[in-house]
Amino acid sequence: MGYTSEEANILVQALPYIQRYYGKVMVIKYGGNAMVDEELKRSVCRDIVLMHYVGMKPILVHGGGPEISALMHKIGKEPEFVNGLRVTDAETMEIVEMVLAGKTNKGIVSIINNLGARAVGLSGKDANLIVANKAEGTIDLGYVGEVVKINPEILLDLLDHGYIPVVSSVAIGPNGESFNVNADHIAGELAAAVKAVKLIMMTDVPGIYRDLSDKSSLIQELSVSEARKMIESKQIDKGMIPKVEACITALAACVERAHIIDGTAPHSLLVEIFTDTGIGTMIVP
Template identity: 50%
Template sequence: MKSAELKASVVRDLVLLSCVGLRPVLVHGGGPEINVLLNQLNIPAQFRDGLRVTDARTMEVVSMVLVGKVNKDLVSRINYAGATAVGLSGMDGRLLVARPSPNAAQLGFVGEVARVDPTVLQTIVDNGSIPVIASVAADEYGQPYNINADTVAGEVAAALGGEKLILLTDVAGILRNREDPGSLVKEIDIKGVKKMVEEGKVGGGMIPKVNCCIRSLAQGVTTASIIDGRVEHSLLHEIMTDEGAGTMITS
């Protein structure tokens, strides 16, 4: 999604899916945009196990970028492409309640999803509109937290009773050999992907993605896919073809 052309293509595909009767919900982060602003402010970007270390200053930047810039940009693009989008963060309509990560001492204001109340989303979806959700939320006391967008997507999919969770990323999917792009795993079940994690074949930023897929499947989502968002129309290929466009994980 760093490419303006690819971003426009994904938006058009999302609108097309909505027009043919699917009910998509878009959840986003904004890692590259956050990194740009942090760099401009001379705030170092740090990561642990694929998650952004978020102190108080970084949390301000995350909220500013995700809610104030990225969300509005995506909503504007979807509206321009012919659908109706509604921008939200996890704090709107009490959609999400956050809790600190178990590794809060190392990660700072990085949160997990404690609860999802899909009431506001269901209303938007029932009206034929596309919710666009920024992955920030507050805890019971109003403290904002940065939550991994994939994690939010998985929890929202489960709460809505979604049929399919799709994560767009910048790799082909899950690889049997991380050094070999041709070793893509097209389909795997929960047991198989857990074994790959245990064997160290899945690591880094892919771990939160795999974990959120497993959680969503355990809560009733039918399939979860990790696909290459750098490939034009990968979203349509994943949904509308038998071949797909990445790795599909099944229960």
């Protein structure tokens, strides 16, 4: 059987990264259109399994906005958003929990298990993993929460016993109630709590642009101070803001690197971790 030197070089290039990250925790946030496309979903799960089998300790955090909205439409309930946040009344919270902690979470767990690893699905309510209070603001968004505490012991125990934790973005409130929390923010807080070496945010675009109208202006490396300035100047806006905020939260807690990459590009996760050039935008302290 023939092979090319290029194929061999790809494997050789991966070696120092396998050595560097062996036994290290990485948090991957996964959502958007990459979750809707079943083939992309399987591709992401395959990458997670590969990371696991070369000795890394991945934690997968997921949202599920499109699937929540699809179920709401199916039952005749119109989704409502304010500044990009879902207005979550009691009925909507039931739907959110049903989709995120049930259908979406267990679907991902099943794929990973089918690929030969051992995944365990969790919501923030399990072992009080993610504790939240009602989000404050001038507009009442209902059961929308803000993270106040992460209890990471269950995650660390699972990782130490060879499991891959898959975490949905439902948190528990002070009275046992459920809260819908932005999955980006949860990923940043989790990465900080478990002292991850990397936080990787998988989204629907290649990364952060200096000029959204100029596709050649993709930023490969961005400092926290520059990222804050770009938020203030609205160069970074809308759904990219919570992703960048999550990266800043993680870096402030000594996570070494935070990345925003295109989750719709097949195996972008592996390209980021195992190659010299990487992919997307890396945010550094």
